[in-house]
Amino acid sequence: MQDVGEQLRARGLRMTSQRRRVLDVVTREGHVTPDRVVSLVAADGGQRLAASTVYRALEALESLGVVAHTHLDHRAPSYHLADHAGHIHLVCRRCGRVEECPEAFATEFVGNVLAVNGFVADVTHMAVHGECAECSR
Known part of the structure; x- marks a missing residue:
């Protein structure tokens, strides 16, 4: 660069x-x-x-x-x-912890959105909210 x-x-x-x-x-x-x-x-x-x-x-x-x-x-x-943008953010609603997973995990989702809606999704610009492994126990 x-x-x-x-x-x-x-x-x-x-x-x-x-x-x-x-x-x-x-x-x-x-x-x-x-x-x-x-x-x-x-x-x-x-x-x-x-x-x-x-x-x-x-x-x-x-x-x-x-x-x-x-x-x-x-x-x-x-x-x-x-x-450092090639990942998806996972945010725990309970404790606020932020984790990352590879962008490739969403390849099928992005492909389905494109095929059905013609929309090119940028999954790295948002976060997926849920519960981390510790909080979901």
Whole structure:
């Protein structure tokens, strides 16, 4: 993958310290909401970033294809590195645990939706809700 700074410059943008700090948090945390990014960036010893700055940084990084978001619940989206997007999120309704399973598990479902509805489903952008193994015991 091309350097993120180079990708930004190709679009007339810069790799600002704010964007770097946001990207560092997403890289380190895996799945993280914008509010959590604000909190973690505030704890990294640098200047506090406004939530609007974090959202703009996430939008810029997502437009480059560096980060992507998914909806684990009905609240704020969760951001992760785009190259970490090839899985389905499983969210436990009882304890809130988030697990992952391979996107290939949904191949038949995606094929059926396409055949019946002509709709190309992106199962990595959503979450499947239920109960984890521990809570279902």
